[in-house]
Amino acid sequence: MSIVSGILNSSLGKKYIMAGTGALLFAFVIAHLVGNLQVFGPPELINNYAHFLQSKPLMVWGARIGLLVIVGLHVWSAVQLSVANRAARPVSYHDTEPYGSTWQSRYMLVSGLVIAAFIAYHLAHFTALLPGINGVGDFSKLKTELHGEEARDVYGMMILGFQVWWVALFYMVAQALLFIHLSHGLAAMFQSFGLRDHVWWPRIQIFAKAASIAIFIGYALIPATIYLRVVGTDYAEKVKHSMVESAAPTKPASKETH
Amino acid sequence: MKVKLKVWRQKSRNTPGEFRTYESPGLNENMSFLEMLDVVNEDIANRGEDPIAFDHDCREGICGTCSCVINGKPHGPHKGVATCQTYMRSFRDGDTIVVEPWRAAAFPIIKDLVVDRSAFDRIQHAGGFISVRTGAAPDANSIPVSKENSDLAMDAAQCIGCGACVAACKNASAMLFVAAKVSHLGLLPQGQPERYKRVKAMVAQMDTEGFGSCTVTGSCEAVCPKEISLDFIARMNRDYGLALLKGEPKKIAGGVAG
Numbered sequence: 277m278s279i280v281s282g283i284l285n286s287s288l289g290k291k292y293i294m295a296g297t298g299a300l301l302f303a304f305v306i307a308h309l310v311g312n313l314q315v316f317g318p319p320e321l322i323n324n325y326a327h328f329l330q331s332k333p334l335m336v337w338g339a340r341i342g343l344l345v346i347v348g349l350h351v352w353s354a355v356q357l358s359v360a361n362r363a364a365r366p367v368s369y370h371d372t373e374p375y376g377s378t379w380q381s382r383y384m385l386v387s388g389l390v391i392a393a394f395i396a397y398h399l400a401h402f403t404a405l406l407p408g409i410n411g412v413g414d415f416s417k418l419k420t421e422l423h424g425e426e427a428r429d430v431y432g433m434m435i436l437g438f439q440v441w442w443v444a445l446f447y448m449v450a451q452a453l454l455f456i457h458l459s460h461g462l463a464a465m466f467q468s469f470g471l472r473d474h475v476w477w478p479r480i481q482i483f484a485k486a487a488s489i490a491i492f493i494g495y496a497l498i499p500a501t502i503y504l505r506v507v508g509t510d511y512a513e514k515v516k517h518s519m520v521e522s523a524a525p526t527k528p529a530s531k532e533t534h
Numbered sequence: 535m536k537v538k539l540k541v542w543r544q545k546s547r548n549t550p551g552e553f554r555t556y557e558s559p560g561l562n563e564n565m566s567f568l569e570m571l572d573v574v575n576e577d578i579a580n581r582g583e584d585p586i587a588f589d590h591d592c593r594e595g596i597c598g599t600c601s602c603v604i605n606g607k608p609h610g611p612h613k614g615v616a617t618c619q620t621y622m623r624s625f626r627d628g629d630t631i632v633v634e635p636w637r638a639a640a641f642p643i644i645k646d647l648v649v650d651r652s653a654f655d656r657i658q659h660a661g662g663f664i665s666v667r668t669g670a671a672p673d674a675n676s677i678p679v680s681k682e683n684s685d686l687a688m689d690a691a692q693c694i695g696c697g698a699c700v701a702a703c704k705n706a707s708a709m710l711f712v713a714a715k716v717s718h719l720g721l722l723p724q725g726q727p728e729r730y731k732r733v734k735a736m737v738a739q740m741d742t743e744g745f746g747s748c749t750v751t752g753s754c755e756a757v758c759p760k761e762i763s764l765d766f767i768a769r770m771n772r773d774y775g776l777a778l779l780k781g782e783p784k785k786i787a788g789g790v791a792g
């Protein structure tokens with residue numbers, strides 16, 4: 277049995293895949309959060325950051341493909357394991373009230389699937405910039421100037437995007453589910469890799485709770501403060517106007533020349 | 535005291551089963567749960583009906599033969615005891631008690647509350663042994679074992695193989711059982727030569743039998759009559775990963791002596 281087939285074809289191996297891809301996704305979630313928190317600085321800060329990423333297409337596309345593979349593996353092994361788990365108990369008990377387990381641990385698949393749906397929306401919303409789904413308009417029209425070059429106005433896009441109540445709500449619900457998912461998943465990850473004993477288990481559980489709460493607060497603050505008009509309200513008025521202006525076909529094209 | 539029993543009755547593996555309700559005759563509250571079933575059965579037999587089939591042997595909590603999911607929990611309401619050590623004083627006069635067999639695809643029902651647990655035997659046969667020369671008993675202290683390892687090995691060796699872990703797990707996973715067996719031998723010097731071969735073989739057999747896999751809900755640990763810890767599952771995960779990394783032992787060229 278080679279190591280690859282040992283991992284792909286055994287229940288324990290699939291748990292390693294879950295845990296390994298989970299760990300990588302956790303790292304991404306933190307990095308992404310750090311990037312996004314720049315929205316609390318001046319508009320140029322996050323726009324510069326976004327511009328920097330955009331100027332490195334090799335890195336960005338490498339990361340995108342890598343993430344896609346990681347998410348794909350995470351979902352693939354989750355589905356494989358869940359199907360086997362369901363098949364292992366064909367007849368259920370009279371009383372399905374479970375014993376001795378937390379509800380977070382029982383709803384990993386559900387929370388995971390909602391998060392997956394959220395990721396699809398999030399990509400369509402802020403990466404593919406599909407105009408029909410954001411409740412505002414065409415985000416690709418939002419431009420700003422950085423160092424004399426035209427660049428995407430990511431700051432304006434976030435501010436306008438989260439002023440829509442149902443978008444802000446959906447993002448926060450997704451973050452709550454991520455919190456539930458991580459509060460169990462981060463601890464279970466150590467278990468699947470065998471990195472625990474009775475001394476470390478309580479510490480690992482505290483780490484999982486603390487990290488998932490911190491991530492929830494960090495992410496949820498963004499839509500919450502923007503929706504409550506604490507952040508970027510003046511800026512929103514300004515760019516909303518410009519977006520409508522440049523979107524209207526009858527008006528002359530804006531000053532930018534190509 | 536008297537109780538009402540709602541018991542799963544099923545003639546054989548492939549006939550459909552159903553719950554049937556029985557009124558117990560007067561009971562002594564210091565009867566064990568199994569003695570209560572004996573008394574109820576006597577009543578049923580006197581009426582000319584087929585008594586309830588249930589598994590039992592030692593009736594002192596050491597053999598792992600008794601089973602029964604009692605009011606949704608394997609082995610009844612208490613922590614760290616088997617069904618045979620559960621007493622009627624744990625229930626109230628007039629209670630309705632739901633009694634079901636272990637439910638898992640890998641444990642097909644033989645009759646009523648009796649399930650076929652030979653899947654566990656096959657897992658043991660796959661690797662739950664050590665190869666030693668038999669003969670006169672070796673000197674007691676000829677192989678030193680550290681206190682920590684002997685304590686841990688003894689904790690794992692507590693497993694009586696009853697299958698409550700499978701019955702409680704929402705995925706009908708046998709990982710607590712397999713982990714206890716793997717750890718018990720893997721912690722002792724006598725178990726070292728076959729340590730990595732053993733974990734691979736036992737996990738492979740566990741997968742073949744159709745048990746689910748661990749999602750770290752902790753139900754198994756909570757119902758285990760011997761309070762085997764989830765730590766052992768982590769240990770098994772670790773050993774399995776190491777076994778995969780080590781790969782197959784190299785074949786010796788020629789392969790014959792001399």
Ligand code: FES
Pocket residue numbers: 589590591592593594595596597598599600616617618619
């Ligand atoms: S009958 Fe032996 S453990 Fe219960």
